[in-house]
Amino acid sequence: MRALIEFYNSSVGKKLIVGLTGFFLIAYLIIHLFGNLLLFRSDGGAAFDIYAELLPQVVVIRIIEVVLFLIFIFHIITAAYTWLLNKQARGSAYELQKKGETSALTSRTMLLSGSIVYIFLVLHMRQFWYVSRYEAGEHFSMYEVVRATLAEPVYSILYIIAMFLLGFHLKHGFQSAFQTFGLRDKKYASLIEWVGVIFWLLIPIGFASMPIYFLLNF
Amino acid sequence: MNFKLKIWRQYDRNSKGKFAVYNVTDISPDMSFLEMLDAVNRNLAKKSEDVIAFDHDCREGICGSCGLYIDGRAHGPQRGVTTCELRMRHFKDGGTIIVEPWHSKAFPVIKDLVVDRTAFERIIQAGGYISVDTGSAPEASSLPVPKANAEEAMDAAACIGCGACVAACKNSSAMLFMSAKVSQLALLPQGDPERKRRVQKMVETMDREGFGLCSNTYACEQECPKKISVSHIARMNREFIRAKLF
Numbered sequence: 001m002r003a004l005i006e007f008y009n010s011s012v013g014k015k016l017i018v019g020l021t022g023f024f025l026i027a028y029l030i031i032h033l034f035g036n037l038l039l040f041r042s043d044g045g046a047a048f049d050i051y052a053e054l055l056p057q058v059v060v061i062r063i064i065e066v067v068l069f070l071i072f073i074f075h076i077i078t079a080a081y082t083w084l085l086n087k088q089a090r091g092s093a094y095e096l097q098k099k100g101e102t103s104a105l106t107s108r109t110m111l112l113s114g115s116i117v118y119i120f121l122v123l124h125m126r127q128f129w130y131v132s133r134y135e136a137g138e139h140f141s142m143y144e145v146v147r148a149t150l151a152e153p154v155y156s157i158l159y160i161i162a163m164f165l166l167g168f169h170l171k172h173g174f175q176s177a178f179q180t181f182g183l184r185d186k187k188y189a190s191l192i193e194w195v196g197v198i199f200w201l202l203i204p205i206g207f208a209s210m211p212i213y214f215l216l217n218f
Numbered sequence: 219m220n221f222k223l224k225i226w227r228q229y230d231r232n233s234k235g236k237f238a239v240y241n242v243t244d245i246s247p248d249m250s251f252l253e254m255l256d257a258v259n260r261n262l263a264k265k266s267e268d269v270i271a272f273d274h275d276c277r278e279g280i281c282g283s284c285g286l287y288i289d290g291r292a293h294g295p296q297r298g299v300t301t302c303e304l305r306m307r308h309f310k311d312g313g314t315i316i317v318e319p320w321h322s323k324a325f326p327v328i329k330d331l332v333v334d335r336t337a338f339e340r341i342i343q344a345g346g347y348i349s350v351d352t353g354s355a356p357e358a359s360s361l362p363v364p365k366a367n368a369e370e371a372m373d374a375a376a377c378i379g380c381g382a383c384v385a386a387c388k389n390s391s392a393m394l395f396m397s398a399k400v401s402q403l404a405l406l407p408q409g410d411p412e413r414k415r416r417v418q419k420m421v422e423t424m425d426r427e428g429f430g431l432c433s434n435t436y437a438c439e440q441e442c443p444k445k446i447s448v449s450h451i452a453r454m455n456r457e458f459i460r461a462k463l464f
């Protein structure tokens with residue numbers, strides 16, 4: 001236990017926690033995306049409704065939910081804490097600092113992109129997760145809720161913007177985690193870059209395709 | 219060439235500094251940045267004014283003393299050079315140049331453009347060495363080192379400890395500096411017996427000195443005058459995880 005606390009207290013340890021928790025979160029994104037693809041079946045949402053109804057009845061899912069929530073909180077708190085420590089480490093600001101010439105914008109705005117995604121997520125949970133769990137009555141159709149919400153241009157556009165920022169966050173986050181794990185060797189750097197495309201480009205596009213679909217179709 | 223210089227002046231550690239403006243004329247494009255500052259200082263001395271303090275020693279890019287934050291970049295706009303190697307031809311004639319000391323909590327300003335970099339010494343003292351008695355130079359082939367390892371260790375050993383990595387990093391992190399030493403010794407058989415202790419002690423000291431946490435922006439690699447790769451940071455992370463958890 002003491003070793004773990006010591007590990008967390010070290011700079012490298014904290015970064016590792018951010019990376020590891022981030023990895024769990026993106027693993028969940030994949031599962032979430034595949035489940036949601038049922039929305040695209042042309043059966044009027046029948047399959048999606050069954051899926052949405054079954055999901056909360058599986059005990060493992062309930063456990064995963066709690067774990068995921070804890071991991072998410074841990075990710076945010078640790079990341080925000082390191083941001084704070086880093087602010088202190090600089091001391092006074094430079095009169096002129098051309099950060100853009102030496103590093104990527106995505107790498108310098110992780111707290112911002114992450115915060116916006118977080119705000120979106122709270123709304124997202126309220127709109128879907130909360131409704132399906134606590135406001136579902138007789139003849140409840142999750143598909144109907146999703147369709148109605150995403151047909152609303154304000155929400156759809158918000159969703160698309162949030163997915164853009166998620167991609168922005170993962171563009172840096174994915175490869176950065178490998179660097180922190182000590183696995184981003186020169187040999188693998190370009191491979192990691194390529195696999196990263198799945199996460200920062202394809203997955204956000206996959207999610208964004210849903211609001212676009214409902215916005216244009218109905 | 220003529221320039222307008224905006225230079226940070228600060229009397230000592232405890233006083234509040236501010237920018238002062240100096241106009242310099244007749245600067246040769248082949249002059250180094252430090253030679254240009256010498257010219258400014260000569261003029262100040264003639265007028266019996268306090269000359270601008272800046273660190274320098276070898277003036278050939280090997281000692282690491284001369285770190286200045288020039289126009290928003292560590293060691294100025296060129297890649298892979300120290301301030302003493304930077305030539306004035308890389309600046310726009312008639313333009314303004316902003317010159318600042320490194321900004322980092324761990325590198326307090328002593329005077330004008332000179333900062334206290336002894337935090338680096340303490341990181342090295344914590345473990346950046348080999349304490350086994352090596353005796354006189356042994357027969358070369360008695361301790362085989364793969365060529366690739368030797369090359370990489372040599373690249374890491376090129377670090378001159380100038381502090382540009384810390385100065386350029388948005389988090390003021392010393393990871394590139396510290397990891398270069400850890401990586402260099404981890405690649406060589408001589409470093410092996412103390413590898414666990416070394417990395418833990420060095421990380422611990424780095425944290426205690428008030429450097430920030432690396433967020434992998436890789437600005438350090440871009441600004442390092444010796445172009446030390448961030449792959450050494452990855453290796454150091456690996457060493458640390460191994461030392462702590464396994």
Ligand code: FES
Binds near residue numbers: 303
């Ligand atoms: S004076 Fe020695 S590196 Fe510049």
